[in-house]
Amino acid sequence: MTDTISNASSDLSPIQTVSVDLGDRSYGIEIGRGLLETAGERIAALRPGARLAVITDETVEKLHLKTLQASLAKAGIDHAVMTIPAGESSKRFSQFERLCDEVLGARLERNDAIVALGGGVVGDLSGFVAAAVRRGMDFIQIPTTLLSQVDSSVGGKTGINSRHGKNLIGAFHQPVLVLADTGILDTLPMRDFRAGYAEVAKYGLLGDEPFFAWLEANWKAVFAGGPERDEAVARSCQSKADVVVADERESGRRALLNLGHTFGHALESAVEYETARLVHGEGVSIGMMLAHEFSERLGLIDGAVVARVEKHLSEVGLPIRMSQIPGQLPPAGTLMDIIAQDKKVSRGNLTFILTRGIGSAFVEKGVEPAVVHDFLVEKLSS
Ligand SMILES: NC(=O)c1ccc[n+]([C@@H]2O[C@H](COP(=O)([O-])OP(=O)(O)OC[C@H]3O[C@@H](n4cnc5c(N)ncnc54)[C@H](O)[C@@H]3O)[C@@H](O)[C@H]2O)c1
Numbered sequence: 001m002t003d004t005i006s007n008a009s010s011d012l013s014p015i016q017t018v019s020v021d022l023g024d025r026s027y028g029i030e031i032g033r034g035l036l037e038t039a040g041e042r043i044a045a046l047r048p049g050a051r052l053a054v055i056t057d058e059t060v061e062k063l064h065l066k067t068l069q070a071s072l073a074k075a076g077i078d079h080a081v082m083t084i085p086a087g088e089s090s091k092r093f094s095q096f097e098r099l100c101d102e103v104l105g106a107r108l109e110r111n112d113a114i115v116a117l118g119g120g121v122v123g124d125l126s127g128f129v130a131a132a133v134r135r136g137m138d139f140i141q142i143p144t145t146l147l148s149q150v151d152s153s154v155g156g157k158t159g160i161n162s163r164h165g166k167n168l169i170g171a172f173h174q175p176v177l178v179l180a181d182t183g184i185l186d187t188l189p190m191r192d193f194r195a196g197y198a199e200v201a202k203y204g205l206l207g208d209e210p211f212f213a214w215l216e217a218n219w220k221a222v223f224a225g226g227p228e229r230d231e232a233v234a235r236s237c238q239s240k241a242d243v244v245v246a247d248e249r250e251s252g253r254r255a256l257l258n259l260g261h262t263f264g265h266a267l268e269s270a271v272e273y274e275t276a277r278l279v280h281g282e283g284v285s286i287g288m289m290l291a292h293e294f295s296e297r298l299g300l301i302d303g304a305v306v307a308r309v310e311k312h313l314s315e316v317g318l319p320i321r322m323s324q325i326p327g328q329l330p331p332a333g334t335l336m337d338i339i340a341q342d343k344k345v346s347r348g349n350l351t352f353i354l355t356r357g358i359g360s361a362f363v364e365k366g367v368e369p370a371v372v373h374d375f376l377v378e379k380l381s382s
């Protein structure tokens with residue numbers, strides 16, 4: 001990680017750059033306040049002459065599109081804007097089809113680019129459009145939520161949900177540039193900021209105990225938006241970049257980034273992606289607690305580790321129990337049916353990310369379904 005480029009347009013914080021080294025598909029993640037104002041010149045420098053399709057959602061359009069458009073106009077970049085409804089339910093076939101049609105209707109060519117201006121929903125959906133239209137167009141991420149800045153804009157997982165489960169249809173398609181303007185997070189509702197924080201904590205829990213300890217000491221400053229916030233974003237991006245570079249297509253180590261997600265995705269799917277009940281990061285928070293409790297059940301960790309995780313997630317205001325999800329949840333058997341469709345399942349065997357301590361997660365294949373079922377029965381009633 002370097003503190004190389006200064007922010008030419010203002011006297012705001014220095015821009016940090018994290019590199020994702022994937023040979024001829026390598027790209028930089030630029031992180032800092034005020035970046036949106038210089039997006040045009042950065043994109044023009046990388047892809048001179050490219051036209052853009054800027055995909056955003058209705059909330060982000062109102063708050064931040066004008067700043068991006070002013071920057072694109074200053075750099076002389078021609079662009080079309082496409083807007084989707086905000087929220088998880090937009091990660092669906094009908095929106096994918098509509099956007100593909102609109103990009104083709106705007107006559108964008110293979111060497112033009114799709115820009116995602118929004119959170120993980122806009123990023124995952126737009127990335128899938130970029131992967132599919134003309135068999136692959138350049139893709140630029142301008143993430144506007146904490147979650148998308150620390151996780152979804154990096155690593156090339158794109159896609160949509162299916163009635164059979166979360167993210168079951170998609171493609172790996174790396175961006176060519178990620179611009180994470182941390183000042184944009186000032187307009188993010190607290191609930192969404194917290195949800196994104198679950199993925200930040202995940203990096204500590206899965207492989208970096210010192211980072212988790214740093215978060216325990218500094219989370220208030222991260223929430224307040226000082227330099228600690230930029231540091232948390234940069235450290236998270238560096239952690240994710242390291243994993244992605246080692247295992248781009250999740251044949252092994254990348255599955256660690258799924259800590260808490262086997263349970264969390266099942267819960268998101270069970271509430272039919274109703275964000276009033278549960279958003280992704282909240283599902284991850286509950287899922288990470290369950291992953292630690294399940295690890296304790298299997299004799300891998302003691303109660304003190306579980307208590308430490310519970311203390312931190314709950315002190316920042318994240319949900320930690322399934323009973324905190326409003327409304328009725330389906331029975332354990334239904335959750336098991338959803339888990340059986342998880343992408344990590346191999347030859348019918350369940351895979352879970354378990355842990356031997358804070359920062360010591362590992363991938364466990366062939367977990368016995370009956371053990372998971374009984375564990376869920378108990379947790380659903382607690
Ligand atoms: N591809 C990956 O590697 C990856 C990683 C993690 C999560 N995800 C996916 O990301 C999605 C969740 O992303 P998310 O949490 O960003 O949700 P989101 O995209 O739905 O954004 C959350 C809410 O915040 C609003 N918003 C966005 N930016 C804002 C801003 N700056 N100010 C005010 N409001 C703003 C949005 O309109 C939305 O209502 C899930 O679909 C999840 O599966 C993907």
Ligand SMILES: O=C(O)C(=O)C[C@@H](O)[C@H](O)[C@H](O)COP(=O)(O)O
Nearest residue numbers: 151155157166167254257258261343
């Ligand atoms: O990038 C990854 O790899 C992750 O697992 C990151 C997760 O936080 C993210 O939610 C991802 O979309 C989950 O991927 P999936 O393959 O389980 O759908």
Ligand SMILES: [Zn+2]
Nearest residue numbers: 199261280284
């Ligand atoms: Zn996630």
